[in-house]
Amino acid sequence: MDEKAGSGPDFRTLFESSPGLYLVLSTDLKIVAVSNAYLEATMTKREEITGRHLFEVFPDNPDDPNATGVANLRASLNRVLKDKKPDRMDIQKYDIPWPSGEGFEERYWSPLNVPVFGQRGVVDYIIHQVKDVTDFVLMREKEKEHARLNMELKKSAQALEDYEARINALLEVLLKYSVLDFSEKMQVSDRGDEIDAIAVGLNTLGEELQMAQAKEKEHIRKLEAGQYHALRKRREDQDHFTGRSQLGYRDR
Known part of the structure; x- marks a missing residue:
């Protein structure tokens, strides 16, 4: 035996x-x-x-x-x-x-x-x-960050729509004033301060709109960067795994 x-x-x-x-x-x-x-x-x-x-x-x-x-x-x-x-x-x-x-x-x-x-x-x-469980945890964290950035992007988009609506309303008021004939403009001359305030408000909203657009672009950049990083990490992990698989247990 x-x-x-x-x-x-x-x-x-x-x-x-x-x-x-x-x-x-x-x-x-x-x-x-x-x-x-x-x-x-x-x-x-x-x-x-x-x-x-x-x-x-x-x-x-x-x-x-x-x-x-x-x-x-x-x-x-x-x-x-x-x-x-x-x-x-x-x-x-x-x-x-x-x-x-x-x-x-x-x-x-x-x-x-x-x-x-x-x-x-x-x-x-x-x-x-x-x-x-490293891959699972890191993927979950990336998903949470991606969801957070998406939420911020939606808020930025809504803010842009609000700014544009307010700007359009002010432009409409200024446009109505600009098409009045001379006699009509004289009748509303006592509202000059109001028109000036509208113009100032329009400038302010324009600046806020530019800031909101810049913020939105930054959110988009972060989202794209996160997606690129995730793709690169997956490729690095695949290369690392392939290399270790080729080594096998030779170093033990």
Whole structure:
């Protein structure tokens, strides 16, 4: 009989080859095991992170003053150790360092932390499972920004219509005055201040109209820029994915 077949499956190989993003932590939060998919998603190598403390490998992004990833994950892992129950976290912004050490990449994750029990019900390990939801979150943020700009554009368009209506009303008054004959103009000469006020108001509205048109153009520019950025980001992601797929697991 084949000794390898008789010895049963190699569970470490099975774990490392699983399609999910898994990290196994000791109770002192040191990395014990990691799946290949997790290594790929976090741009890390097994031999470089195994045995090290979780937050040494994945610290907060120092360039993000609002980073809460470490604090939130630490709190969740402590709850697992204390309550001995799985703890599902809300979507977390947790940037990961580039392998070159030159900065961090923005990432969003959906984490689940699960206790692994040993003898007498003691927690021996924690399985840290994550799903990379970065594309979903960034797309949702872009959609919100796009909707906001669209709303502002609609408001600007409505404001332009209002300005044009008011200008047309003033022009109509001035036009009626301009077609009066001399005798009729003399009869309304006592309304000269009113006509002057209309002319001033017309100039003011003209300036406001120009400002509103400039604002509308700026909103359109932002919308077009956002669409271009989204298209370029998708192309960069496709190129990045293609490049990583070609590398496969050679660097692990």
